[in-house]
Amino acid sequence: MLQGTGSDVGKSLLVAGLARAYARRGLRVLPFKPQNMSNNAAVTADGGEIGRAQALQARAAGVAPTVHMNPVLLKPQSEVGSQVVVQGRVIGNAKAREYQAWKPRLMEAVLDSFARIRGAADLVLVEGAGSPAEVNLRANDIANMGFARRADVPVVLIGDIDRGGVIAQIVGTRAVLDPEDAAMVVGILVNKFRGDPGLFADGMAFIAERTGWPALGLVPHFAEAARLPAEDAVALGRREPGRGGAKLRVAVPVLPRISNFDDLDPLKLEPDVDLRLVRAGEALPVCDLVILPGSKATIPDLAALRANGWDIDVLAHARRGGRVLGLCGGYQMLGGSVADPDGIEGPPGTVPGLGLLAVDTVLTGAKLLRPVAGISAADGAPFAGYEMHVGETDGPDRARPLLRLADGTADGAVSADGLVAGCYVHGLFADDRQRGAWLRRLGGAPSDLGYEAEVDRVLDRLADHLGAHIDLDRLLGLAR
Structure with missing residues (x-):
């Protein structure tokens, strides 16, 4: 399971890249996200809806998306309330506070879907949501450590160095986690690095020493990620320069x-x-x-x-x-x-x-x-x-x-x-x-862009990128 020190640290993209990398090795890989919050959704082969990111991850793995890859999808309708989709179907609307009371019964749907996914795969790549450091939401959690503990899934924690403060992100997460939650973490990845990786070697060592979690890789920024569908509206907040010569x-x-x-x-x-x-x-x-x-x-x-x-x-x-x-x-x-x-x-x-x-x-x-x-x-x-x-x-x-x-x-x-x-x-x-x-x-004048082929080309490039900076054999060996 890939969890993050916060939202938008690159969990979705890493799962997609790893799915393509391991699928190319001949493994049947399936993605899974217990709970997602996004209005960017996809229609599945079995007639439901899931988060767009899980559909992209399924594509990366070379499989058709199903509702069980994202059993709980929250689609925000206001600042404090969302439509709740369970195993592909709308079951109602809930304010943020009342949704917390729904979680125990939603966990059963999550575990049911996970059992179906796990039974059909050689490898399941699970994506967390937000951050396990949100300890105020730990009770009845179904998205991060609550799921990992119930399903006995080892966790890799991802930090985002591009936003700054990655050492504090990871060490701080270790400091606030319950010891039994912290014991689920088998290693850390630092994502979106720019510059000379040798300059952060001491930083990786410091994180490992302070947390007791081994470093599994320092992943450079992957610029072509902008050519893939984004998971949620966070991406729309990034300003991009206009294309001056466009007609x-x-x-x-x-x-x-x-x-x-x-x-x-x-x-x-x-x-x-x-x-x-x-x-x-x-x-x-x-x-x-x-x-x-x-x-x-x-x-x-x-x-x-x-x-x-x-x-x-x-x-x-x-x-x-x-x-x-x-x-x-x-x-x-x-x-x-x-x-x-x-x-x-x-x-x-x-x-x-x-x-x-x-x-x-x-x-x-x-x-x-x-x-x-x-x-x-x-x-x-x-x-x-x-x-x-x-x-x-x-x-x-x-x-x-x-x-x-x-x-x-x-x-x-x-x-x-x-x-x-x-x-x-x-x-x-x-x-x-x-x-x-x-x-x-x-x-x-339309270009010769083949959009679907371009998405697959970028997924292949992403898999190559991760393979060059993460020990994929070691990572696979950590899976249970």
Whole structure:
């Protein structure tokens, strides 16, 4: 089990790289994360949803993702509350305090899923969540040491030297852990190192001496990680320089409850696209395309859109003849109204949408989770993706669907002038054919990027990188 001294220390990436490395040795490797908190989710082969990171790890291991790889998924809907998904299905909503009382029964689901995963694998790579040093959450813990102790899984602790203070991170974690928890740790990894590794040799020795935990490796920063889908919205906080020579500019308002934002990753890799992620307090720039992304809670995020003045920017962009695309929750926002009579994603109510599409949405019914494929209605460009949403959207603009699915049904809507469109399908731009069609519509030139092949290339490079800096035989020998 890989646990971290904090969030975003690189646990997900290390599990993915190790999964690829050990799978290339001929082992059947399966990833597992007892509890994840993320609105970046993936649809599984068995018809549920798990964290996007576990889907990437499964891909790295060369296996299909299943709901048992991430039995508890928390999808934040507010600052203090989340939707709770257990073994792929929504079981309800919980505030942070009441969720603590749910944990004992959730542990049984976690252990059930782990038994299924362990029984089907030569090696299970388990990812912790947050940090075991959060001792205020240790009672009934299912994500870190609570799970490790119940399942008898050895732990490797990861520190992040890039954020500074890694010696204090690891030594401090050792200081606050209960002795029986500390005894589960079989070694440490220091991640994201930059510079001359010889300069940190004394630091590694100091950590080992103070903690009693052997050093298993010093892993240099892996720059190509930016080309892989991110686990959660922490990654959206990192500012990246604009692409000055790009012909097309795409602007995306970063909503508080943004979900499935890996929809944007393929555009970020296109040389002819300058992808601008617009944060709170900033205006949407002049651009060729505005994308309203997915949202875990459409009505609250629509309120946030208005609070930031982005509704004014989007409407002005549309009046100037600019294109607008709404994906899932963003599609719902583009219509005349969004109604949530049953309080599925927050307090019950109905709010006006942006009015750019002649459709209305009612959030009701079970969540739709399924892989889909089809073509663009206008030009026949193929795509493959997935749907993950609640609610039904209908109205006059549905007579002009954006997509036609392989089963003969239509998805999405297009405005009468053809400039505003929306759909429920995620993953459109990951399909090279569909992404190329969009770039040509905007007047750009698609590159020869093969996005799916690029993800696998980077996973191979990551496995090579870890193999060069971690003794993989020693690490494998520590597994029970």
